[in-house]
Amino acid sequence: MPSERPIKLTIAALGGQGGGVLANWLIGIAESEGYIAQSTSVPGVAQRTGATIYYLEFFPQAAAVEAGRDPIMALMPVSGDVDCVLASELAEAGRAIQRGLVTNDRTTLIASSHRSYSISEKSAMGDGSADEKQLIELVGSQSKRLILFDMEAVAEQHQSVISSVMLGALGGSGVLPFRKAAFEAAIKKGGIAVKTNLAAFEDAYQRSVAGGDAGRATQAEAAGIGELSEVPAQARSPKLQPLLDRVRRFAVPVQRTALEGVRRAIDYQDPAYAALYLERVEKVAVLDAKQSNGGAGRSSTDTDRVGPWALTEATARSLALWMTFEDTIRVADLKTRPARFARVREEIRADAGQLFGISEFMKPRVVEMAGTLPARLGRWVLRSPGVCRWLTRWTGGRHVRTGTVTGFLMLYILGGMKRWRRGTLRYQEENERIEQWLVRIERLAGTHYALAVELARAQRLVKGYGDTHERGWRNFSTLVEKIDELALRPDGAAVFARLMSAALADEEGKALARELAQISSLAVVKVALERARA
């Protein structure tokens, strides 16, 4: 029974993003253009930051008049029967696909390529974020037509809101038979932030006409962040040339990491510290050279797991992080730098020349205080309950106002204490730990290469401050205790890697405990089997 059918539009948004405002604009536009409009939504709890959907249908008034009846419009989108999905965020575009609302025979998908991370992604102890590249691939593969660009960035650029940008993108796509002037009139009629909203609308309209950028801007931006830089031939400071030369003597896959390590060690302490760093890496590289040329340690079943020079690379990376552990001196140093002031200015979107103050949230504990003292004094403090109690007068939450002269001076002086760092208790403790770790790596390199690589990577378990740091160290120690046992197993490296991800699975250590229990029960079974065989 063919008859004129309504145009169907789904808006997939997050609670609080203005999806309702957008739906209202669209109703106004449709009515002004001679269409009957219906919209529905399920606000409820989803309004509080959850994923939510607005659904609209448009039907030409003239056709209804001709038929003498109103069209019957549905209250929800149907899979395979949606003309346009307008998604305010990348994963929400994915969710619309998951719900079957995007089909490549008819659906135009207009989506923002930016990510707003869900709680599960954000709260992971490591990297829990969804694979952005795969998401973009997915979004690009399911629709009849795709218009994808970073709508949040456009909104920000015009100091507007994402709903204006979405409206512009929808207008520019030509999916709806409404004139551009009608879209603009809706914004004007709204009467709120008309100028900025119109600018954002226009920008988005043009981008949409051009077909969006398939998420390239987002990806390009991401690609530039956190990349290791090229290794130059000449050091900018001639004094450092010898260090650079040493870096350049490493195998190519190691050079960039080692360069970053050297830079960081200098920044953290001084060139001599960088030399110590290089010395340590070089020692591992010598062992690695044997293995990478077919040494005995690599002959295990784990060969496929690691490429050549994996051990040196992993060690260079982890060692650089460990040797520049975040003690109070380091934190104070970083907080007082001009680059940091500039970054804060940018991050808080201060207007040019606008005044702002910065307050730091510091909470020194006796351990941190003692850690900054000369080692012997620090140990004595920690051994003396009375002194500890006395020191607690200065512990607890502190708001340090870095923008004031006194606040700045305090941190500046603390940061300047790095010349005495090598004598501090914290340094000596960390240095000892580092050395023990390196000895283990070196010992394993010849016998169980892949496990050595995993051990080198295990530094990532130890991060953060305070309780977080202690938990990380506890997990690290637990894993290291298992090394000797695992070294006897051909799949030791794989098991170690599994333990590592278990340690990062939850704060309470439940996953790690489970994995550990499994290993020991396996060990028991193995022993029993061998006995039985014997």
Add this chain to the structure above:
Amino acid sequence: MAERSFAKEVQSLRLGAGAEFRGEGILAVTKALLQSGVAYVGGYQGAPISHLMDVLADAEEILNELGVHFEASASEATAAAMLAASINYPIRGAVTWKSTVGTNVASDALANLASSGVLGGALIILGEDYGEGASIMQERTHAFAMKSQIWLLDPRPHLPDIVRAVEKGFELSEATNTPVMLMLRIRACHVYGRFTTKANKRPAFSAADALAAPSRDYSRIILPPSTYAQEKEKIEQRFPAALRFVVEQQLNDFIPGEADDIGIVLQGGLYNNALRALELLDCADTFGNTRIPLYCLNVTYPLVPQEWVKFCSGKRAVLIVEEGQPEFIEQAANQILRKHDVAARLFGKDVLPMTGEYSVDVLRKGLGEFIGRWAPQLRAAQPAAPAREIVETPLVPAARLAALIPARPSGLCTGCPERPFFSAMKLLQREIGPLHISADIGCHSFATLPPFNMGNSIMGYGLGAAGASALGTEGGRRAVSVMGDGGFWHNGLTSGIGNAVFNRHDDLTVIVDNGYSAATGGQDIPSSRAPNEHRAGNNTIENAVKGVGVKWVKRTHTFDMQGTLKVLREALSTGFRGPKVIIAEGECQLNRQRRVKPLMKKAIKDGKRVVRERFGVDAETCTGDHSCIRLSGCPSLTVKKNPDPLRTDPVAYVDNSCVGCGVCGEVAHAAVLCPSFYRAELVYNPSAWDRFLNKVRGAIIGSLQQRSERKRLQYAL
């Protein structure tokens, strides 16, 4: 002051006869009430009918002009009891709430009202919170209608039909001396549409008229022997009267179709979606012309046997489209047809699913199966055009999609005052071990979701404390109950606090006082402190709690996490025996921002000195463990790619939606997390002193910074 203002929209309530009304379904209901000459209105907010309460509150002036009395009732029980006015007087009243939860609360009064019977029309508008977007356990209102014999209207989700249902509902109520329920599904409440208006009517009989000449009728009181007579009256008089009214007024629709040896019976509320499903199956067109006869039940209780017999006679098979379970209509229809010896085979929950919302996708599948079996010629005669061929699933395997796309549960808003409280609870449990936590309904229910993951049970609105009653004894760690201020006034004061006092519980109840019924849209409650010209607020929870006999009451401000932790520790360790109550205060941030933001904007514009705070994380010192996020879950505290090439884990990052509530910094302090958080104080319209100070500071700090920069530059690689 509710989250959403309808100040502009309510003006359309003034429309006279013959005008076109445009707006949300729930607003249309309000207009229909006024057109029906309603004299009093009450209710309790909750999705999906919150907007009805908000509209009524915003329309107070218009209601007053018409002499309509409106109350924001204390609970659904209060609202239902309000209908008592219609028992003795020919006065029309309407109440509204979220069903079935609200109906549960109201059912005592409802059952008595239904037994007494009414003289004036009594209409109960129910937001049927079922299916996608629902926030409650999944049940049907239908059972309540049947057990108390209250008529149940389920109109098509189309504004003219909804309006007609309101008008006819009052008439039906008066014609049968029975209260009437009008149920609207979630989407119908929020559907935007239009209808042609009639003039508003002043109530023919008002409360003043009643008070001027009180009348009573002993037979309307629910005491024996009247109750026996009332039961008999229900069956012998009211029920037949209802059947007559439904038939005479043609409240149900019969829609003819060419394939008249089969038929489909459907609930009115499902009409639009079912028609879309039929259209996709090529059995209907956009305008509702159908090839299969339809019997659309705009009244789902009572069912009219003669209509069923008329529709089903001569048909081979009839499909009943009835959402939810148990399948009351299907059961009743089977009995009707059996008794009248109608041979048509009935289908329903065997073709369609027993549970869950009847989305168009579900309907298309079920209807398709039914038509395929009983009228294959309908589909064969007109082969579906290629464009209609349904791509059932995306081209990518479902499992891969599920793995790739992260779930996005609801959570507390940016700046929510409840967040620091739950962060404190999480820290507390780290200190002293896991606690039994009895949760409640409200925004704080979200604490049962990540990242807080706390709360053992939710028993109902205001029943947090009652839910821990069995555990209010000695031994182990004390049980903790959480209750919102909304739930507290709804019933928690008596069901929870009074009960704990009387039964000598030794547990702790935390009352989260954010100043509003925040989860339902920020409506005012007795303890609201914001000015409201129509309501008497500022009744403190502390006084109420002390009034029912609690001796141990402490107040804490949630944003003071250290203080909150301290008072929590004390409550769980004190030697004091008896119920302990902590009132955790912090204004709902959504409401606060609505209040404060315009003032701040204006002050900045007027050139006044304003300091705006917001928070940030130093990416250089953040190590990417995200402990802060696990303790807070603030939407504005998110992650971004680590700028450090040696690290792979993303760093924490505060985005521009930060409202500067300070919880992240507090959490970092309380949990000894890390020194990466900073608070920035942005100064607008700085004073001369500000500028002077800034100059001095800039000079000193700048020179020191330059000094160390020079040093660093010596060693550039």
